[in-house]
Amino acid sequence: MLMHKDVEEVLLSLDQIVEKSEELGKRLSKDYEGKTPVFIALLKGAVPFFAEVIKHIECPMEIDFLDVSSYSGVNSTGKVTIKRDVTTNVTGRHVVFVEDIIDTGLTLSEVIKEFKNRGVASYEVVTLVDKPEGRKVNDVEPKYIGFNIPNKFVVGFGLDYNELYRNLPYIGVLKRSVYEK
Numbered sequence: 001m002l003m004h005k006d007v008e009e010v011l012l013s014l015d016q017i018v019e020k021s022e023e024l025g026k027r028l029s030k031d032y033e034g035k036t037p038v039f040i041a042l043l044k045g046a047v048p049f050f051a052e053v054i055k056h057i058e059c060p061m062e063i064d065f066l067d068v069s070s071y072s073g074v075n076s077t078g079k080v081t082i083k084r085d086v087t088t089n090v091t092g093r094h095v096v097f098v099e100d101i102i103d104t105g106l107t108l109s110e111v112i113k114e115f116k117n118r119g120v121a122s123y124e125v126v127t128l129v130d131k132p133e134g135r136k137v138n139d140v141e142p143k144y145i146g147f148n149i150p151n152k153f154v155v156g157f158g159l160d161y162n163e164l165y166r167n168l169p170y171i172g173v174l175k176r177s178v179y180e181k
């Protein structure tokens, strides 16, 4: 497999991601046995990972999508607005948020506040990658984590830099020269 010219290093291969997604899907199936959770994927980055995980969910489940904006470029702005809301009535439901990456935690923290107001029965977070060093809030610790990675800007498998690189079939570190011009 060829590495994209803007990628410095591949951190997680497709095989690693596929295998981990299966493992997480199986864990979720066990934990939600007897329930019908609503999985809410955060657009757009979580979509490829979400597609891998749901293949392995064995309990009845529903899916929905939420699009919030908090980022432009490589730095978090900390302001969250809902661009596209879920269409599911989540009151009394068990919700599983699916994220591509958690860095500061600010995005999820705001999302969780909003969904608590809507009266969810429970919520958990599953993320493909976590950058724990970047954390600015401590109320969003994900129960299901694919991989911990160092505090570097990564792209691929849904993750973007200014909307590009989401299609890469791996997660890699973006060369600094791409965003430091």
Ligand code: IMP
Pocket (backbone or CB within 6 Å): 042, 045, 070, 071, 076, 099, 100, 101, 102, 103, 104, 105, 106, 107, 108, 152, 153, 154, 155, 159, 160, 161
């Ligand atoms: P947080 O609010 O800082 O936790 O950021 C969460 C969101 O920021 C993710 O859903 C991504 O869209 C984006 N993000 C954070 N780190 C990276 C990265 O290394 N590459 C691409 N997007 C990132």
